[in-house]
Amino acid sequence: MSLKVWIDGKLYDKEDAKISVYDHGLLYGDGVFEGIRVYAGRIFKREEHLTRLWDSAKTIRLAIPYTRDEVKAAMEQTIKANNFTDCYVRLVVTRGVGYLGLNPNKCPRPSMFVITDTIEMYPREMYEKGMAVITASVIRNHPNAISPRVKSLNYLNNILARIEAADAGVSEAIMLNHEGNVAECSADNIFIVRNGQVATPTTTDGILEGITRNAIIDLCSRMAIPCIEKTLQRHDLYIAEECFLTGSAAEVVPITKIDGRTIGTGAPGPITKKLSEAFHRHTREG
Numbered sequence: 001m002s003l004k005v006w007i008d009g010k011l012y013d014k015e016d017a018k019i020s021v022y023d024h025g026l027l028y029g030d031g032v033f034e035g036i037r038v039y040a041g042r043i044f045k046r047e048e049h050l051t052r053l054w055d056s057a058k059t060i061r062l063a064i065p066y067t068r069d070e071v072k073a074a075m076e077q078t079i080k081a082n083n084f085t086d087c088y089v090r091l092v093v094t095r096g097v098g099y100l101g102l103n104p105n106k107c108p109r110p111s112m113f114v115i116t117d118t119i120e121m122y123p124r125e126m127y128e129k130g131m132a133v134i135t136a137s138v139i140r141n142h143p144n145a146i147s148p149r150v151k152s153l154n155y156l157n158n159i160l161a162r163i164e165a166a167d168a169g170v171s172e173a174i175m176l177n178h179e180g181n182v183a184e185c186s187a188d189n190i191f192i193v194r195n196g197q198v199a200t201p202t203t204t205d206g207i208l209e210g211i212t213r214n215a216i217i218d219l220c221s222r223m224a225i226p227c228i229e230k231t232l233q234r235h236d237l238y239i240a241e242e243c244f245l246t247g248s249a250a251e252v253v254p255i256t257k258i259d260g261r262t263i264g265t266g267a268p269g270p271i272t273k274k275l276s277e278a279f280h281r282h283t284r285e286g
């Protein structure tokens, strides 16, 4: 049976799930998206993801042509049609079909689609042994251009950072912001640990405010692990005792090498392990 994809109210077989070459999402990257996980049949942090989708759309002046309840129903319908209990959900809203030329007013109706599928970001081994990363030369979006807080359909800076990572023989790249401070990775937020304190860049340091990031901050508070949001420089990364990445797809990934420097002992650290285990428990609680 073919995978079913929801496009504007109808389910299509994956092979037939197509959008127009005149859609401005494709022509100009004019649109927004969300990447969500389903654990044991429950859509993890559903409300947070929907809020971020609507916030992203608001900033790019895109009116989502469905209510929140309709989008929830579309997700449920697509997950059910594919018999998934654990999967990844991609919500995409584009400006819709228009003409050549930027003018968004010539796109009468935004398009929306929902893909449910499996996703594996990094090999299993990296979760156990840790991952090496580099810092990329390409920076995260300037906050006065399209804000990095918007999950837009233009990920070119992030993709260029990933190409730099691949050239260096590693799986991920840390991106700095326009001031040269640490922002985040291509599709994950970053945390460090030093002297028992967890730290992550602030939401104004040029990052997407990750939902997994926020879950980790909450877990730290519940577990009485000190955690602060503060501006970090590359030096802070190099001298960290532990480092890890967080994201809906990646979950919690230990980082053991940055730009050739071994982090801590070179193995995933105790606080990283504790938080990763707590996160996995949390995904099953809802």
Ligand code: PXG
Pocket (backbone or CB within 6 Å): 034, 035, 036, 158, 184, 185, 186, 187, 188, 189, 207, 208, 209, 210, 211, 212, 213, 246, 247, 248, 249, 250
């Ligand atoms: N930063 C960026 C730039 C992201 O794109 C995150 C941080 C982590 O945010 P969440 O809310 O997921 O904790 C993201 C998320 C994909 C994919 O298919 C990408 C993301 C999430 C899920 C899937 O590449 N990016």
